[in-house]
Amino acid sequence: MTTPLLSVKNLRVKFRLDKKNSFDALKGISFDVMPNQTVALVGESGSGKSVTSLAVLGLLPKENATIDKASVIEFEGKNLLKFSNAEKRALRGSEISMIFQEPMSSLNPVLRVGYQIEEVLKEHMGLSGKAARDRAIALLTEVGIPEPSVKIDSYPHEMSGGQQQRVMIAMAIACEPKLLIADEPTTALDVTIQKQILDLIGDLQKKRGMSVLFITHDLAVVGDIADHVVVMRSGEIREQGAAKDVFAAPKDDYTRALLACRPAVDSRPKRLPVIDDFMAGRADAMRLEQRSRGVKDTDPVVLEVKGLCKDFVSRDGLFGKRVFHAAKDVSFKLRKGKTLGVVGESGSGKTTVGLTIMKLHDATKGEAWFDGKNIFAMNEKEFLPYKKRIQIIFQNPYASLNPRFTVGQIVCEPMVIHGIGANGEERATMAFELLAKVGLPEMSFYKYPHEFSGGQRQRIAIARCLTMKPELLICDESVSALDVSVQAQVLNLLQDLQDEFGMSYIFISHDLAVVKYMSDEVMVMSEGNVVEQGDSDAIYAAPQAAYTRKLLDSIPRGLVAAAG
Amino acid sequence: MSAVTANPMTQIGIERSPGLWALAWKRLMADRIAVVSMVIVIFFLLLSFAAFFGLVAKDWNREIAINYAPPTLFKDSHKPSSDTKAGAVDSGPAVDGAAAKPEFINDRDPLRDTINELKQQLGQSTGAAVDSGIKIVDPLADVMAELRKQLGRTGDGSAKVVEEKRLDYLPFGADKWGRDVLAKVIQGSETSILVGFAAAIVATIMGTLLGALAGYYGGKTDDALNWFYSIFSSIPYILLVLAIAAVLKQKGVVTVVLILGLTGWTAIFRLVRAEYLKHKARDYVRAANAIGASHSRRMFVHIFPNISHVVLVQLSLHVVLFIKSEVILSFLGFGVPVDVVSWGSMLNESQNELILGYWWQLAAATAFMAVLVTAFSLFTDALRDALDPKLK
Numbered sequence: 002m003t004t005p006l007l008s009v010k011n012l013r014v015k016f017r018l019d020k021k022n023s024f025d026a027l028k029g030i031s032f033d034v035m036p037n038q039t040v041a042l043v044g045e046s047g048s049g050k051s052v053t054s055l056a057v058l059g060l061l062p063k064e065n066a067t068i069d070k071a072s073v074i075e076f077e078g079k080n081l082l083k084f085s086n087a088e089k090r091a092l093r094g095s096e097i098s099m100i101f102q103e104p105m106s107s108l109n110p111v112l113r114v115g116y117q118i119e120e121v122l123k124e125h126m127g128l129s130g131k132a133a134r135d136r137a138i139a140l141l142t143e144v145g146i147p148e149p150s151v152k153i154d155s156y157p158h159e160m161s162g163g164q165q166q167r168v169m170i171a172m173a174i175a176c177e178p179k180l181l182i183a184d185e186p187t188t189a190l191d192v193t194i195q196k197q198i199l200d201l202i203g204d205l206q207k208k209r210g211m212s213v214l215f216i217t218h219d220l221a222v223v224g225d226i227a228d229h230v231v232v233m234r235s236g237e238i239r240e241q242g243a244a245k246d247v248f249a250a251p252k253d254d255y256t257r258a259l260l261a262c263r264p265a266v267d268s269r270p271k272r273l274p275v276i277d278d279f280m281a282g283r284a285d286a287m288r289l290e291q292r293s294r295g296v297k298d299t300d301p302v303v304l305e306v307k308g309l310c311k312d313f314v315s316r317d318g319l320f321g322k323r324v325f326h327a328a329k330d331v332s333f334k335l336r337k338g339k340t341l342g343v344v345g346e347s348g349s350g351k352t353t354v355g356l357t358i359m360k361l362h363d364a365t366k367g368e369a370w371f372d373g374k375n376i377f378a379m380n381e382k383e384f385l386p387y388k389k390r391i392q393i394i395f396q397n398p399y400a401s402l403n404p405r406f407t408v409g410q411i412v413c414e415p416m417v418i419h420g421i422g423a424n425g426e427e428r429a430t431m432a433f434e435l436l437a438k439v440g441l442p443e444m445s446f447y448k449y450p451h452e453f454s455g456g457q458r459q460r461i462a463i464a465r466c467l468t469m470k471p472e473l474l475i476c477d478e479s480v481s482a483l484d485v486s487v488q489a490q491v492l493n494l495l496q497d498l499q500d501e502f503g504m505s506y507i508f509i510s511h512d513l514a515v516v517k518y519m520s521d522e523v524m525v526m527s528e529g530n531v532v533e534q535g536d537s538d539a540i541y542a543a544p545q546a547a548y549t550r551k552l553l554d555s556i557p558r559g560l561v562a563a564a565g
Numbered sequence: 566m567s568a569v570t571a572n573p574m575t576q577i578g579i580e581r582s583p584g585l586w587a588l589a590w591k592r593l594m595a596d597r598i599a600v601v602s603m604v605i606v607i608f609f610l611l612l613s614f615a616a617f618f619g620l621v622a623k624d625w626n627r628e629i630a631i632n633y634a635p636p637t638l639f640k641d642s643h644k645p646s647s648d649t650k651a652g653a654v655d656s657g658p659a660v661d662g663a664a665a666k667p668e669f670i671n672d673r674d675p676l677r678d679t680i681n682e683l684k685q686q687l688g689q690s691t692g693a694a695v696d697s698g699i700k701i702v703d704p705l706a707d708v709m710a711e712l713r714k715q716l717g718r719t720g721d722g723s724a725k726v727v728e729e730k731r732l733d734y735l736p737f738g739a740d741k742w743g744r745d746v747l748a749k750v751i752q753g754s755e756t757s758i759l760v761g762f763a764a765a766i767v768a769t770i771m772g773t774l775l776g777a778l779a780g781y782y783g784g785k786t787d788d789a790l791n792w793f794y795s796i797f798s799s800i801p802y803i804l805l806v807l808a809i810a811a812v813l814k815q816k817g818v819v820t821v822v823l824i825l826g827l828t829g830w831t832a833i834f835r836l837v838r839a840e841y842l843k844h845k846a847r848d849y850v851r852a853a854n855a856i857g858a859s860h861s862r863r864m865f866v867h868i869f870p871n872i873s874h875v876v877l878v879q880l881s882l883h884v885v886l887f888i889k890s891e892v893i894l895s896f897l898g899f900g901v902p903v904d905v906v907s908w909g910s911m912l913n914e915s916q917n918e919l920i921l922g923y924w925w926q927l928a929a930a931t932a933f934m935a936v937l938v939t940a941f942s943l944f945t946d947a948l949r950d951a952l953d954p955k956l957k
Contacts, residue, residue: 359855388857401848405870415856465856 005033006212007057007076007180013069014052014061026052026066028236034180034229039206039213041223041244043259044233045484046455050216053233054182057081057214058099059089076180095125098173102185104165108157114141114168115153118175125176140171145201162347163194167201174205181206182214187222191346191511196555199225218484220259221557224248232256254279262489264518266541266556269294272496273489273518294521295536300336303473303505304358307332309367309377311353327353329529331367333522335473338499340506342520342537344513344552350529351509355475358507359393360384371473389419389469396478398458402450408461409446412436415468435464439494456487463494467502475507480515492519513556517541525549589874592951599947605940609754616755625748625906633918636738636746636925676712679705738925740914749906750929756907757934760821761888767826768887769880772833779834780841781864787838798831806899816902821894825887833879840872874952881945885938892934908934 014027027049034040042050055061057074059081074081076097081089093099101107109117118137122128128136134153141149144167157165166186173181183202187195203226206213217223223230224244231241232253240253251257258279271290309331317323328350335341343351356362358369364377376387395401402411412432415421422428429446436445439460450458459479466474476495480488492515499506508519516523517537524534525546533546544550593599615621683705738746779790800808805828813820844850845868853867888908894900895909896916903910908930915927 361851361854385857388855393852393855395848395852397848401852403849403853403867403871414853414858418857418862462852465852469856 003035004078005075006036007034007074007214009033009053009057010073010075011069012053012056012072012074014049014056014072015067015069017065017067026236027056029069029072030233030236030238032231032238032241034212034214036179036212037206037210038228039203039215039226040229040231041215041217041227042231042233043217043220043223045218045259045486047235048233049236050218050233051184054099054184054214054216057182058093058097059084059086094121094178095176096178097180097182098176098178099182099184100166100169100173100186103189104162104169105157105189107169108165110157113154113156114160118153118168118172121172121175136175137171140175141168143174143205144168144171145197146171161194162190163197166190166194166198170198170201170205174209174211177209178211180212180214182216184216185218186215188217188219192513192557193346193551193555195222196557199557202226219263219557220248220485221263225557232259259485263485264489264492264514266514266517266553269518272493275489275493276486294538296336296339296521300339302334303337303371304335305333305370306335306354306358307368307370309354309357309369310365311350311357311362312365326529328357331524331526331531333524333531333534335505335507336521337472337505338503339521340499340508340519342516342523343507343509343526344511344516344523345526346511346552348528349526351511351526352477353529354526355393355477355507355509359391359475360388361393389415390471391473391475392466392469392471393475393477394459394462394466394479397482398455398462399482401462402458404450406449407446408436408441408448408450408453411450411461412446412464412468415465419469421468431468432464435467438467438498439464440490454487455483456491459483459491460494463491463498467498470502471504473505473507475509477509478511479508481510481512488515495519513541513552525552589951593947596947596951598943599951602940602943602947605936606944609758609937609940612751613755613758616752617759621748621751625744625752627745628743632741632743633739633923676709679709738923738929740926741918746926746929749911749926750908750933753906753908753911753930754933754937756818756901756905757888757891757909758937760818760825760891760901760907761884763822764825764829764887764890765880765883767822768829768883769833769876771826772830772879773837773876775830776834776837777841777864777869780838781845781860781868783842783845790834790838794831794834802828803897806894806897810899816899818901818905821891821900824894824899825890829883829887829890833876833883836875836879837872840875841868844868844871874949877952878945878949881941881948885941885945888934888938 010031011029012027012031013025013029016024016026018024030049030053032040042053044050052061056068057076061068068082072082076092081092084092108114115134115137118140119128119133122133122136126133126136138149138153141153146152146164146167152160152164157168160168170186181202186202187198190198199222202213202215205211206226213226215223215227220230227244229241230244230247232239232247232255234255239255240247240251242252247256248260251260255276258274258276261274261279262276264273269292271292309328310326311328313325313327315323315325331350331354333341343354345351353362357364358376360376360379360381367377368375369377371387371391374387376384376391379387406414409429409432412435413425413428416428416431422431432446433443436443441457441460441464445453445457445461450461453461462479479495480491483491495506496519498504506519508516510516520537522535523537523540525532525540525548527548532548533540533544540549541553544553593603612621686704740746740749775790775794779787797805806824809824809827810820813823841864845863850863850867853863858867891900891907892909892912895907896913898913900909900913901907911926911930915923915930918924919927
């Protein structure tokens with residue numbers, strides 16, 4: 002038995018909220034990271050996984066975080082918690098380094114990437130001048146940046162998200178750390194890029210023989226690279242063990258729920274099982290009941306879009322113009338009570354299509370026939386009565402609710418604007434009904450959005466849309482910002498509402514599995530073009546376009562592979 | 566929204582969550598400096614209200630002491646004397662007015678000779694009982710009465726020396742005409758605070774409205790307003806003040822308010838415009854658009870409450886700024902008219918006095934202003950922290 006590289010023993014962290022209240026972020030967790038091993042720390046938001054990594058690095062905010070005296074974090078046999086600040090600083094970057102979630106905000110935008118890498122080398126390795134530059138180029142080559150000797154002089158904004166994350170990795174491995182902590186390194190990236198980055202981290206780990214502590218909320222991602230999995234929930238470890246065992250035979254109900262509530266590409270249950278179902282032991286029965294999808298020609302068409310084009314024009318020089326074609330000639334039919342899934346990577350124009358149909362952008366060209374009228378030809382005033390019939394749910398539930406309004410005000414506002422309900426009392430009664438329908442307690446009416454979790458906020462946004470009884474609902478990445486278990490709940494809710502009210506959905510997402518679960522028809526977009534469209538089962542079974550195949554191949558299948 | 570107040574759940578008595586304003590208030594109250602400075606600010610506000618309604622310092626204009634009566638709290642330590650104030654020849658006050666007892670001469674006194682003459686007639690022995698003794702035997706009473714009438718209230722205070730008992734010392738001293746500096750500075754606070762608040766409100770409304778329009782609509786509206794702003798801010802400040810003063814053509818509190826308000830909106834405009842630019846692209850504003858909220862509703866019902874902390878902080882910062890600016894304007898002579906007292910006009914007067922060593926008017930006005938401005942600035946800082954909408 003080798004000695005562990007990093008050993009966390011009985012780690013307890015408390016956050017002080019105000020004078021009286023404190024919050025136990027970590028309730029005594031213990032785990033080991035062996036040399037040359039990848040350990041995945043999995044959990045939803047609020048599970049304490051990031052707190053753990055910050056505690057290891059000694060980066061917890063001093064003002065309000067207290068680590069219990071009995072806690073021990075041993076790195077190569079030395080207790081990090083007893084280190085002085087200077088010792089910790091010397092350790093960070095050289096022995097232990099970290100990759101953050103957002104490469105865009107972790108790199109300094111005004112400095113060249115080469116300079117930022119060289120800075121690390123100068124600080125910790127004592128390299129200077131040409132030696133540092135050569136080393137930086139070698140590192141960029143190693144992380145797979147094309148033309149590293151040219152790219153070393155570029156600024157972060159000149160690189161794509163994936164390349165920025167590669168630069169971050171290059172900086173993290175610059176001093177040949179023994180332990181690399183990766184905090185959700187792929188969450189902000191597209192599915193194809195995510196695969197590349199995961200492969201890169203896996204390769205580097207093997208090649209350099211370092212250990213990786215990989216933090217993520219997505220169990221599926223973990224399966225590809227982790228040797229050991231630690232599942233956390235609300236500051237406690239629910240289960241830990243070898244990756245194979247955890248995936249093949251999860252012992253804990255929570256782990257099983259996490260594995261199951263993410264929609265799979267190959268099965269489509271009527272409802273997605275959520276954590277409560279597992280805790281109540283009724284999940285297995287639910288999985289058997291399948292839903293069939295697809296459209297018939299007899300289904301009435303709600304919305305028909307013909308040749309939608311959207312250009313963004315920016316000024317270039319004094320008189321010049323630069324035109325960016327965000328969507329090129331997009332046409333589709335949406336049938337009543339059915340869902341059209343729109344998939345694509347960021348920059349594919351899928352959100353532009355959604356916003357243009359809602360007339361939040363003006364279409365450059367094209368027609369959209371809704372209820373016998375071309376809504377693109379309408380002016381703002383003419384479109385107003387249609388606004389309540391076409392609604393949109395945005396991606397980020399933290400941003401789409403006005404923080405200064407109570408939930409009651411938020412839900413009642415559309416009724417006030419559109420004159421629904423005779424008076425305030427009637428509207429409030431309707432609001433209470435809708436809140437109950439989306440599964441929120443009556444109390445919520447008086448609360449402010451910041452008092453709710455992401456999933457609850459998305460329910461509020463849905464309730465707001467429902468007040469107008471829309472015929473068409475555009476879901477723009479509506480579940481992408483949510484944890485998998487919450488995502489399953491919201492997807493179930495959307496599905497129930499569609500069944501009840503016969504609404505038609507345009508479901509925009511970068512997540513192919515979610516789109517597959519929700520959609521009758523699918524439209525695949527890339528760089529503003531529609532690459533492929535048709536029946537969802539058909540496309541997933543036999544993708545015609547190369548791009549679709551590439552997307553499907555990038556879905557993390559580690560979970561399935563590990564489970565055998 | 567009406568729906569919130571008029572719904573059946575209220576009667577059941579569900580505990581409402583504290584609003585963001587309530588949370589901000591709680592945070593503010595937790596800050597000790599904020600509470601102390603707020604108490605001071607409220608004290609000043611009450612003082613100026615009281616002065617406005619004539620509850621305190623109503624008769625600040627009364628000349629109750631000898632001219633330039635020195636400030637002291639210990640009356641008994643000095644022997645009151647009428648000799649010093651009249652008979653002495655110009656020798657100039659000591660430079661250090663606090664240490665040496667200054668002598669009170671008024672070399673511009675038109676009645677100096679008359680009084681000297683009277684003194685000679687009365688003889689030195691009755692000098693101590695100057696008030697009652699003189700009145701009865703004054704042979705020039707008629708002449709004096711006539712002179713007093715001519716000089717009126719604005720005339721030199723020394724004219725009445727013979728008529729009423731003048732105090733030799735006041736806790737805060739007296740000014741050139743023997744008016745109590747304390748009463749004067751309280752009365753001055755009314756004007757200064759009124760000017761500060763009114764001008765700040767004018768500037769804030771103007772800056773917020775233009776900033777909201779520019780930031781929200783963008784495009785041509787933004788261009789036009791930005792040009793206006795650029796031109797406005799390219800004119801030197803004093804020149805701008807002169808120009809507006811020339812246009813308004815009259816002196817008065819309203820004029821000062823307008824001058825300050827019309828020149829001071831630019832900083833607020835920039836900030837509010839930037840906030841609107843940022844917020845109009847936010848999802849909640851888009852969502853409001855999606856549910857059919859009109860432009861004005863989005864601008865003022867949705868966005869404004871979210872940026873109101875910026876406006877509020879700017880408002881209070883500008884109150885401080887304009888109280889100080891009023892001083893500068895009065896100092897330059899564009900300020901309040903002579904029959905109105907403000908801290909600015911007091912400082913303006915004291916520039917001449919200071920050379921003669923009469924420091925107390927300057928000290929009183931400066932001390933009051935410094936305390937208020939410091940308290941207000943600290944309060945504003947705390948307010949900004951409390952209203953910072955970073956939430957748990």
